[in-house]
Amino acid sequence: MKIIKIKKGHNLKISGKPSNKIFNVPESTNVTFHPARFKSFKTKLLIKENDYVKVGTPIFFNKNNSEVMFISTVSGNVKDIVYGNRRSVESIVIENDKKYKLYTLDINKSKETLLKSGLWSLIRQKPFSKIPDSKSSPKSFFVSSVPTEPFAVDNNFLFRNIDNHLQKGIDVLKEIFNCDINMGISEKSEFSELKDINFYKINSLHPAGNVGVQIHHIDPIKNADDTRWYLSMQDLNRIGYYFENNKHFNYKYYSIGGNGVVEASYYKTLIGTPIEEITKFSNKNIRFIAGDILNGCETSQQNSIDYYDEVLSVIEASEKREFLGWLKPGIDKYSLTSTFLSKIISNNKSKLNTHLNGSVRTIIPMGNWESVLPMNIYPEYLVKSILCKDIDMMEKLGIYESSPEDFALCSFICQSKVEVSKIIQDGLDLIIEEI
Amino acid sequence: MLRKLLDNIEQIILSNDKLKKFHLLYDGLDTFLYSKNTQTTNAPYVRDSVDLKRTMIIVVLALLPSFIFGTYNVGLQSPEMTSSSFLDCFIFGLYKVLPMYLVVFAIGGLFEGLFVVVRKHEINEGFLVTGFLIPLTMPPTVPLWMLALATIFGVVIGKEIFGGTGYNIFNPALTARAFLFFAYPSKMSGNIPWLFPADGLSKATPLLEVSSNIDKPFSELSYSWSDMFFGYIPGSLGETSTLAILIGAFILIVTKIGSWRTMIATTIGMILTSLLLMSLHKYGPCIFPDYKPGPMLAINPFYHFVMGSFAFGMVFMATDPVSSAQTNIGRWYYGLLIGFMVVIIRCINPAYPEGMMLAILFANAFAPLFDYNVIQNHIKKRQIRNEK
Numbered sequence: 001m002k003i004i005k006i007k008k009g010h011n012l013k014i015s016g017k018p019s020n021k022i023f024n025v026p027e028s029t030n031v032t033f034h035p036a037r038f039k040s041f042k043t044k045l046l047i048k049e050n051d052y053v054k055v056g057t058p059i060f061f062n063k064n065n066s067e068v069m070f071i072s073t074v075s076g077n078v079k080d081i082v083y084g085n086r087r088s089v090e091s092i093v094i095e096n097d098k099k100y101k102l103y104t105l106d107i108n109k110s111k112e113t114l115l116k117s118g119l120w121s122l123i124r125q126k127p128f129s130k131i132p133d134s135k136s137s138p139k140s141f142f143v144s145s146v147p148t149e150p151f152a153v154d155n156n157f158l159f160r161n162i163d164n165h166l167q168k169g170i171d172v173l174k175e176i177f178n179c180d181i182n183m184g185i186s187e188k189s190e191f192s193e194l195k196d197i198n199f200y201k202i203n204s205l206h207p208a209g210n211v212g213v214q215i216h217h218i219d220p221i222k223n224a225d226d227t228r229w230y231l232s233m234q235d236l237n238r239i240g241y242y243f244e245n246n247k248h249f250n251y252k253y254y255s256i257g258g259n260g261v262v263e264a265s266y267y268k269t270l271i272g273t274p275i276e277e278i279t280k281f282s283n284k285n286i287r288f289i290a291g292d293i294l295n296g297c298e299t300s301q302q303n304s305i306d307y308y309d310e311v312l313s314v315i316e317a318s319e320k321r322e323f324l325g326w327l328k329p330g331i332d333k334y335s336l337t338s339t340f341l342s343k344i345i346s347n348n349k350s351k352l353n354t355h356l357n358g359s360v361r362t363i364i365p366m367g368n369w370e371s372v373l374p375m376n377i378y379p380e381y382l383v384k385s386i387l388c389k390d391i392d393m394m395e396k397l398g399i400y401e402s403s404p405e406d407f408a409l410c411s412f413i414c415q416s417k418v419e420v421s422k423i424i425q426d427g428l429d430l431i432i433e434e435i
Numbered sequence: 436m437l438r439k440l441l442d443n444i445e446q447i448i449l450s451n452d453k454l455k456k457f458h459l460l461y462d463g464l465d466t467f468l469y470s471k472n473t474q475t476t477n478a479p480y481v482r483d484s485v486d487l488k489r490t491m492i493i494v495v496l497a498l499l500p501s502f503i504f505g506t507y508n509v510g511l512q513s514p515e516m517t518s519s520s521f522l523d524c525f526i527f528g529l530y531k532v533l534p535m536y537l538v539v540f541a542i543g544g545l546f547e548g549l550f551v552v553v554r555k556h557e558i559n560e561g562f563l564v565t566g567f568l569i570p571l572t573m574p575p576t577v578p579l580w581m582l583a584l585a586t587i588f589g590v591v592i593g594k595e596i597f598g599g600t601g602y603n604i605f606n607p608a609l610t611a612r613a614f615l616f617f618a619y620p621s622k623m624s625g626n627i628p629w630l631f632p633a634d635g636l637s638k639a640t641p642l643l644e645v646s647s648n649i650d651k652p653f654s655e656l657s658y659s660w661s662d663m664f665f666g667y668i669p670g671s672l673g674e675t676s677t678l679a680i681l682i683g684a685f686i687l688i689v690t691k692i693g694s695w696r697t698m699i700a701t702t703i704g705m706i707l708t709s710l711l712l713m714s715l716h717k718y719g720p721c722i723f724p725d726y727k728p729g730p731m732l733a734i735n736p737f738y739h740f741v742m743g744s745f746a747f748g749m750v751f752m753a754t755d756p757v758s759s760a761q762t763n764i765g766r767w768y769y770g771l772l773i774g775f776m777v778v779i780i781r782c783i784n785p786a787y788p789e790g791m792m793l794a795i796l797f798a799n800a801f802a803p804l805f806d807y808n809v810i811q812n813h814i815k816k817r818q819i820r821n822e823k
Contacts, residue, residue, distance in 0.1 A: 014481070222821040287480065294479040315480065321438070321469040326488035333484035338690045339493050340484060356473040358486025359466055359557060362601030365761040366490065366692065380761060381810055396814045408479050415485045416601075422477045 002200040004184075004217045006208035008374040010336055010409055012150045014293070014352050016258040016314075020157050022266045023279070029096050031074050031272030032304045035060050036088040037290075037297070039130070040432060043089040051078045053094060056103035056117065056248055060089065067134035071118035073250035073271040075101040091303070094272070100250075107246050109175050119242060122235035124308070125227045126212055127400040128428055138229035140180040140219065141173060145191050145233055146202055148209030149292035149405075151257035151264075153310045155233045156190045158253055158266065165240030166233070167194055172243050173236075184214050206294075207374065212403040216375050221400045224435065234310060254278070254305060258293070260286035260314035269305075276301040281314055287354055289313040294408035295421065318353035336413050337368060361416035369420065372409035377402065379410055383420060386427035391434060399427055441465055459551050463558030491560040493690050495567050497683035498751065502571065504679040505672040506532045509575045512669050528575075532672065535570040535582055542583045543569075543590050550595045561600030561607075561757075565589065568608035568751060571673025572744070572792075573615070574623060581619060585611040605799045606758045609792055616792065640670050642743045642781065646731050646788040663741040673751075674744040684750040693754035696766040697773075701749045704774020706736040712782050731782040745777060748791035758799045765805035773798045 035043040042063040047053060053076065058069035076097040084090040107113055114120040115134055125132040132138065145155045159166070170181055174196055184202045185191050192199060200218060202208045211230045215221060221228065231239075234252060241249040252271050257264040262280040269278055275288060281301070289296035290306040293313045297306060305312050330340030334352050337343075369379040377398045385393035404421035411420040441464075448454045448461050467488075475482060509531050510516050510524025518524070543566045551558050569586055589611025594603045616623045639647065641658050658668050666676025674680075687693030716732035739745060753759060753773050760769035773794045780790025787793075 012481070220820065289478075289480055291478075293481050296478055296480065298476075298480070313480070317474060319472065321472050323437075323469055325470040326486070326492055330484065330489075335484045337483065337485045339489050339692070352481040354475050354480055355482065356471065356475050357482045357484050358488065359471050359473070361487045361557075361559060362599065364487065364490075364601050365756050367694070367756075367763070368485075368691075370763075371691075378762065378810060378813060396817065397810075398817060404478075411477075412479045412481070413483045413485070415483075415487050415490050417482065417486065419477050421479070 002218065004200060004202045004208065004214065006203055006205050006213065006374045008370075008372055009148075009205040009207055010372055010412075011148065011204070011206050012294070012352065013334075014150055014258070016151075016261060016264045018151055018255045018257040018264045018266060020154070020266075022158075022161060022253065022268055023263075025267050025269040025273060025278050027096060027098055027270055028273040028277050030079065030274070031072075031094050031096055031270065032274055032302075033059065033070070033072075033092045033094075033272055034090065034303055034306070035070070035092070036084055036090050037299075037303075037306055038062070040064075040429065045081070045089060045092075047078050047092070049078050049081055052076070053078060054101045054103040055250060056105065058116070058118065059092060059094075062131070065131060065133055067115045068120045068131055069116055069118045070121055071103075071248070073248065075099050096270075102247055107243065109172055109243065111176055114176065114239075117242060117248070119239050121307075122238065123229050123231045125229050126215055126403065127221055127224060127227070128432060129403055130432075132227065132229055136227065137177055138179055138227055140182060140228055141177070142182050142184075142211050142215055142218075142228050142230045143233060143236055144184045144202075144209050144211045144214060144230075145189065146184055146186045146204060146209045147232075147310075148204050148206035149294055149311070150206075151255050151292055151311050151313055152209065153234070153253065153255045153266070156186065156188075159190050159233070159237075162237075162253065163241070165237050165244055166191070167240065168244045169236040169238075169240030170194060170196055172239055182214075182218060184209070184211075207406050207409065210403070210406050212401070212406045213374060216401050216406075223395070224400060224431065226400070232308070232310060252310065254310060254312055256312045256314065258314040260284065260288075260316050272304045274302055274304055275299070275312065278312075282316070285317045285319070286314055287317050289315070294412065295405040315352075315354060318355055336372065336409075337415070356417055358415070358417050360418070363418055364416055366415060368413045368415060369407075369410040372413055373407065375401065375406065379407065379420065382427075383418070383423050386423050386430070389430060391431060394427055394431070399424075399431065402428075404428075438469065441468070456552055456555075459555065459557055460548055463548075463551065487560045490692055491563045493686065493692055494564045494751075497686040497693075498564075498567055498571065498673070500679035500682045501673040501676065501747065501751075502532075502567075504666050504676040505571060505575075505674075508666055508675050509672070511667065531575055532570065534579060535573070535575075535577070535672075536566075538579045538582050539566050539569050539586050543586045546587055546590045546595070550591075550599070554595075554599070556599055559600040561594070562590065565594070565607045565611075568673075569611050571747070571751075572608060572612045572671055574670075575672050577615070577622060581615055581622065584618075585615045588614040601757055603757055604803075605796055606752050606755045609752055609796055609799075612792055613796060640743065640788075641668055641738075642788040645734060646729070660737065660741060663738070671744060671747075674747040677741045677746045680746040680750050684746075687750065687754065692756075693750065694756070694759070694763075694766050696763055697754045697759055697770045698749055700767045700770025701753055701774045701777075702740070702770075704771035705739055705745065705778055706774070708775045708778040709734065709736045709739050709782075712778060729782065729785075731788070734782070739778060739781070743781070743789045744791040748777075748795050749773070752791075752795050753798070758802065760802040760805045762806050762809040764809045765802065768805045769798050769802050772801060 044063050045060050047059050053072040057072045059072050074096040076095040079095045080093040082090040182198045207213050215228050238249050254267050260282050288299050290299040291309040292311045333340040333342050382397045402424050404425040407421040407424050448458050506528035507525045510527035547562050589607045593607035593610030597603045664677045688695045712732045716728040719726045760766045776794035777790045
């Protein structure tokens with residue numbers, strides 16, 4: 001078994017870590033879906049207002065990948081369709097009649113079933129972190145059972161407490177795609193008994209749990225067409241559940257954390273439930289981030305949690321301005337660099353908030369980025385090649401192995417407040433446009 | 436109170452069209468006094484507390500020991516001073532040094548501000564360090580008008596015409612010094628500029644003493660090694676005390692702001708080159724009977740380390756992250772080149788006894804080439820890996 005030991009990185013110490021409890025969230029009367037929150041997505045709706053949909057009814061798809069369906073997780077009438085700028089579909093609201101009638105589909109172990117049942121949309125590919133084209137097939141699958149981002153789901157804990165259909169999921173994927181399935185596991189893992197799978201061990205220093213980092217160390221991507229597919233443990237479980245029970249598992253276990261949430265914990269939630277119905281939040285000025293705070297996307301509490309996210313981070317925003325802060329010893333400052341006294345004393349008291357903590361400056365190569373990037377990539381040169389839109393150079397420097405989430409700590413630590421992970425995303429978007 | 440006043444000023448500036456272009460100047464002052472209130476708009480939604488202001492203030496902190504000793508040494512070296520108590524000498528030194536700082540920061544700040552308004556970029560903290568460095572590289576007797584000229588040259592030609600901090604090719608503080616060095620050589624080197632009063636007595640720096648006395652052996656130097664290490668010698672303001680500089684180096688290395696690779700590589704380059712020249716001094720005449728080696732060739736690496744501005748340049752100038760090599764491998768080559776060049780210029784060149792400034796500027800010019808090679812090599816390795 002291959003062992004990957006990541007030494008560069010950091011696990012953020014941040015208050016509001018979810019406790020090991022699972023709460024059941026009451027079934028919501030309305031569920032919402034947000035096509036506009038997918039990246040580079042041209043929505044085509046399959047339903048109108050007041051249409052009746054069932055669990056598994058396709059409701060929309062992406063015009064650029066038109067065989068991959070997105071489905072409803074409840075049965076009921078379409079209550080509302082909200083449009084945003086340039087007719088983008090901001091949200092689809094479905095009234096839940098709580099009867100969960102099933103949409104009938106011929107189920108066999110084929111690509112076609114995956115596409116029509118909406119399960120294909122759970123799979124994404126590297127490079128580009130997008131849903132793979134319905135006509136393509138992968139070189140291999142990667143599943144990380146040890147996500148390491150802040151408030152990440154502890155899969156070892158979760159799968160001890162929920163029904164496990166992982167083996168079925170693996171068998172189905174193996175039969176349909178006939179390729180290797182690789183899984184990153186921790187030292188003591190619940191999953192080492194699974195069959196037909198290539199295991200590799202990883203440690204828990206973020207970003208070790210990111211699938212992009214794991215692919216980089218196991219089987220690096222060579223070019224734009226050299227794809228590895230990946231999905232989360234819960235989504236693999238959903239695929240297994242579907243083929244075992246011939247129906248969808250329309251729940252998801254969200255890990256909700258941060259100092260803005262009253263009870264940070266795991267929540268078993270009907271997919272599509274608006275955030276405000278899941279649990280209670282503090283009344284202060286808080287920000288909702290779908291996904292982890294390092295790589296999530298800001299959202300509002302009327303929205304449901306984004307499609308692929310298993311984490312919801314709720315953090316208090318701080319408006320306070322500090323007098324001559326740069327001159328103080330900085331005992332209470334959170335920093336990965338050694339420029340504050342908190343480095344020597346302790347970081348425990350220091351608090352993180354949503355301040356940018358400085359002004360945007362030019363790139364000054366202090367070596368901070370490299371100190372948190374566990375990949376054989378020169379981040380400064382990659383970022384500069386993206387900024388001058390030199391695609392040839394980007395390819396040479398390894399853009400296809402790069403994902404924004406792997407560079408999130410570089411943005412975090414940057415003293416010039418350069419948006420490294422956003423620039424990486426821009427570079428990938430540019431390539432998609434050109435191709 | 437102060438916060439309210441600032442907010443009122445900002446409103447006045449923003450509401451007046453003519454004053455609007457000065458908003459960036461106001462912003463510089465505002466963010467100098469209070470941490471900026473900007474919230475994160477992109478992931479990651481939390482950020483490290485470090486910013487460029489903090490980084491630069493650490494460099495200034497690292498320079499403080501050299502500044503304090505340099506100021507003290509101005510008094511100590513002056514024949515006018517009869518007392519040798521630390522406080523007396525330091526206060527005497529302050530009288531000479533403070534005007535230098537006032538001039539540098541006033542003139543430099545003016546030109547920085549001009550570029551902020553015209554080029555519409557925010558005030559960059561880089562000048563804090565550049566401004567602190569410029570007087571430390573100068574002889575204490577340098578006329579203030581020359582200092583002002585040098586500062587303008589360093590800020591404008593050394594930095595702003597390239598686009599400001601982060602874009603410059605050469606170290607701005609060294610550019611300023613190089614300007615004076617070539618424009619007014621008599622005020623910058625030789626016997627004259629090291630002592631107050633400037634036109635009275637004269638005293639040579641150890642480097643000059645060795646280079647100008649061909650017949651006197653190097654071992655009969657009028658300063659001991661420990662004098663030079665602790666800094667009781669004439670010289671430019673910040674360069675004399677190697678001990679104070681090493682304290683600064685410790686701060687820079689611990690906070691990871693200065694690259695230890697550059698410092699070590701520069702030292703290794705210097706040691707290897709001076710050993711080579713020492714052996715040439717010793718064995719050269721045996722092999723080539725007509726060859727007469729200069730006295731500088733005999734200086735051993737220990738002395739090179741504490742003489743002149745080697746340590747100061749290595750710790751504070753060579754490690755400038757913008758003008759030095761930017762890859763870790765590149766930094767090794769860059770440092771080796773500095774170490775090599777400084778000894779070559781010191782020992783072989785008959786015109787100047789000191790070579791650190793020129794060595795670093797020379798290596799600054801070569802730094803992008805080292806990085807280019809490192810990156811090309813990296814790309815080649817990637818291609819080989821991908822073809823497997």
